[in-house]
Amino acid sequence: MWLNNILETIGNTPLIRLNKITKDIPATVLAKVDYFNPGNSIKDRMALKMVEVAEQQGKLKPGGTIIEGTSGNTGMGLALAACVKGYKCIFVTTDKQSKEKADILKAVGAEVIVCPTNVLPEDPRSYYSVAKRLGQEIPNSMYMNQYDNLANRQAHYESTGPEIWEQTEGRITHLVSTAGTGGTITGTAMYLKEKNPNIKVWAIDVYGSLLTKYYNTGEIDMNEVHPYISEGFGEDFVPENYDMSVIDHFEQVTDKDGAVMARRIAKEEGMFCGYSAGSCLQGLMQLKNTLTADDVVVCIFHDHGSRYVGKIYNDQWMMERGFLDVKTFRDIVNGRAGKKLVTITPDHTVAEAVELMKQYDIEQIPVMKENELVGSVSEGGLFQKIFSNPEIKNSTVASVIEHPYPVVDFMTKVEKLGNLINKENGAVLAKDEKGDYHIVTKYDVIQSLAK
Template structure:
């Protein structure tokens, strides 16, 4: 049996047990993997629902234009629905969102306006304000407003909550959501608590968001608000979709912890998730002391990792922000003490070089002149040459030397070093801050990775 259009594939996403990454938790953890929706995120659910309600209420008319401020995923859901239903789309987003998200929105026919992140919501340049302004300027348009449009949480009350209840056969004890607009946690949480009031609903927030402080005190404290990198969660205002009475606890997760955890999920569970899924699981770990053996935790994995390839899954981006704890050439050198670099001059003999190798128990020696490295000699290479011609021992090294070792930056990651060290090229060199040369061999790399 076929489906009539792509929108009919939304929902009924799988619930997948996490194993390796949660082995230290006392309970069962099940991930609701929402990237199986056609737009690769949970936002497809509420995007279609908001359009349907707007149509029913006469706010969205045939041939109209949908306008929305989005971090990317809601826009994707709206764009898919617009294609099927015959609407145009104009989306505003922030300059902190990944380029992939913007490109994807354009690929499905949307017009995208990128706005600055670090401005107040009321600022006329904010993506909230720009979307509202466009709704007054564009004829036959409707501003969806996912933050205050209660069809958002209705979608999760009608769909996400019932799916979780049925898939766990009513055994769910906790729902964990990294929350932004409040629709998922309020809608699904409300449904689940109606089925079992003892179910705990935990919200995961980001540092730089005011939601946690508001939940705890009822106070909107703008001092809590500061720029943060995590995408799709947290807010600098309180959307109307929040029903705080449904939520039992909030916890905040750092930008770094969320990004690192997302990468772990991909590597340890084979589930290629986005930034907010990493934050959600990190938040669960932060609350693990409240968990018991028989608990069944359902955690929302909001979207797909392909939206974050240039960010969370890019080593350089992670390292630039101090999110990736990687060992470098410098770490290897610092870890082995004050050993000096053994070198030879081009005029040194092969016999002298072999003697140095034996004296210092080393396999690789750079050949240096006053300008730096000009070649190299290796134990294996010399052995072959001396074996074939014993008289070569009296010759100058410059007559038998091999090509120089690659010269790399002192902060080069170990993973990069391992790709530069080959059978033909047994070491790499780097200069420290003082201008002194150091060498790293395959043996050094293996020792470093084993620690």
């Protein structure tokens, strides 16, 4: 039996048990993995519902233009609906979102406008304001406004909530989800609490968002708002989709913890998820001591890791922000207090090479000619040659030269360096930003890993 179009594949996503990361939690922890939707995110559900409701209300007419402020996932869902139903799309996003998200939206035919992140929502440059203005200026268009459009939470009341209830056979005790527009957590919670009012709903927020303080105090405190790196959740205002009465607790996580956890989910559970999934599970881990063996916890994994390959799944990006404690060739060099590389030329004698090894207490020396790496000499290699022929110490290094050391990138991880250093290669070299060579030996690697 075939499907009539791609929109019919939305929903009915799997519920998958987590096993390794949550092994110390007594409860059963399940992930609602919504990257199985055709647009690779849970936003497909509400995007289609918003379009359907707009059509029913006569606000979206044939040949019209869909306009939305989106970090990417809602845009993808709307774009899929537009492809099938024949609408145009203009999406407005922020400059903190990953480039991959914008590129994907363009690939499905949308126009993408990028706005600054660090401005207030009411600022005419904000992506909220720009999207709203375009909706007023462009004929036969509709600004979907996922934040205040209650079709957002309706989608989850009608699909996500019932699916989770059925998949857990009504055994769910806790729902955990990041909090952004409010649609997913509110709509899902509304349905589940109708089924069982005792189900606990935990909203996961990010530091820099005002939602947590608003939940706790009812106060919109703009002093809580500051730039954050996490994508897809957290807000600097309170969308109308929220019904705080169905939420039992707000928990904040850091940008770093959410990013690191997302990478753990990929490596340890085999689920290539986005930033919000990492933050969702990190929030749960911060609350794990309140769980019992009788609890069944469902975490919402909103989207796919392909949206973040240039960010949280990029080692360089993670290291630049201090999110990844990865030791590299550069770290080893920086930890040696500026010691310069000791080299020798092919014209020097073997005796001079031995003297350098004694003087600097080293076992490996690169052989350089006109600032080019041409080979190496090692204590082990020289020992064997001098032992068999003591007179060789008066010969030139060229007569005993060994093959050059491998040259790697300056940011190569220590673990990879360990694989390159062996009996044949006693060290590795790399050039720094200035073009100067540096050396790392097996002892350097051992010391770095022991710290």
